[in-house]
Amino acid sequence: MRAIVVGAGIGGLTAAVSLRRAGYEVTLVEQAPRFTETGAGIQLAPNATRVLRALGLLDAVADRSTRPPYMSFRTWSDGTEICRYALGRAAEDAFGAPYLQLHRADLHRVLTAAVPPGSVRLGTEVVGVDQDDRSARVTTAGGEHLRADLVVAADGVRSTVRRRLFGADEAVYSGSAAYRALLPAAEVADLDLPAYAGWLGPGRHVVHYWVSRGALLNVVAVFRAPAARESWTARAEPGEQLREFDGWDPRVLALLERAGRVWRYGIHTRVPLARWNVGRVTLLGDSAHAMVPFQAQGAAQAIVDAAVLGDALAGAAPAEVPEALDRYVRRRRATATSVQAGSVRAGEDYHLPDGPEARARDARMAAYAAAHGFSPQASAWGADAVDGQPAS
Known part of the structure; x- marks a missing residue:
């Protein structure tokens, strides 16, 4: 066959x-x-890492990854924590496989090594x-x-x-574009950042987490834009990201300012x-x-x-x-x-605007975290890829 x-x-x-x-x-x-080192950070929830274990690849992937203990959601202007969703050991125990974060190129290298070179054209x-x-x-x-x-x-x-x-x-262009950057750990050590956080604001959000065994911080800053081309190699104009996120928490602005190369890409769907x-x-x-x-x-x-x-x-x-x-x-x-x-x-x-809707969202997220521990998206993590049964 x-x-x-x-x-x-x-x-x-x-x-x-x-x-x-x-x-x-x-x-x-x-x-x-x-093959080139395109992209930057990537996240693998337990539904993906369970597959990698079945394929005999999880150990190699995990060796190049970080395991965040939780995800912290925060307000855009002053960093007040909205809620905290459990990851780390709690997620691995509950879903039978770890939640990992790593550089996309590291994952690509592990997968490439598992395919005989003679079968690749x-x-x-x-x-x-x-x-x-x-x-x-x-x-x-x-x-x-x-x-x-x-x-x-x-x-x-x-x-x-x-x-x-x-x-x-x-x-289809989604209506959103994103800046992405990788910052060495030494350049952000003074910022008192959570290991994994999402900062929510009107028409924008920022996510950051560690990759390359904690040597690099992956930063993705998403914003609404009337048009943006899909490209992993398009550079942002100097200072463009600072103007787009003007007024945000000083730690977010410091990340965007200290980033050396900043890439800009449009998010497309089907x-x-x-x-x-x-x-x-x-x-x-x-x-x-x-x-x-x-x-x-x-x-x-x-x-x-x-x-x-x-x-x-x-x-x-x-x-x-x-x-x-x-x-x-x-x-x-x-x-x-x-x-x-x-x-x-x-x-x-x-991306809700400041006001009653955003406050209601924040209260809803906090209540869900208190009641369930894991985020709502964890509903996708527990199905076994082979038999469809919950992992736990």
Whole structure:
């Protein structure tokens, strides 16, 4: 049994590892000519780290990560703590796997090392996909035709395969953009910062947490903007981030001022689909359900996709692949679509203007933390990727 995975991001690499464990010969096709250290921080909730443990990768990932003891939500202007949600040992005990924070490149390196180099085709752009009753085929920009029993499209928010399967539906700008930066620990040691915090304000919020074993502080500052292009490499104009967050708590402004390189990117999503698969071809990760990052679940949902995909296809005969892909989509689509919608709602909640609505939100968050300990988004952490049963 052979599979072609299009896209060597986190979802595609995890899918390749999962399919190999299910007995498939996998060809991983990536249009970039080489792997680079794109992105910055990434968060992996227990639903994702449970999968990494099953794939034999958790120890390597955890060795490059930090484990925050809690998340602190704070008001934008003076840093008053709204509430504190439990993480650390409490989350690991409750959900059967840790909550980790790390540099995206560190996760990518672990996943890349788990895929045989000979199965990876870098610098190979896919321009077409087709299929018949017995196999599926991708066409590359160089004119090659690669054939397999199935094709998995993990080619991101601007997926070529999605367009080929379901027609042109462009990525949608969310209305929010973000600045991101990494600061060495020594440069922020005097700021008395929580290890992991979200600062909430009118039309904006800021999140920071430690990556690279605590050597770097990852900072993401989200703001409403009429337009912004999707790019991991676009630089902010000098001082732009300070003007956008003028009047915020001095610690937030110090972070934004001390950041050396500040990147600016527009946050894009995809409209939910009624289905992800056609015959022997299916979508996975951002190509299926790109979401705003306000519940820190984008990568986690792609990782869970990969686990369920491998489980659904294990033992399938060639003729049974379309039915197995149907099972994969049935098990994943509703949950991923729900997380998409919940992430939008979280962003709206974070950005409420000062006044009665924001005060009611703060009281609601504090009451929930007191009653439950964990955040509302923890409802997505407890399902086992294979059997759907709670981890605990």
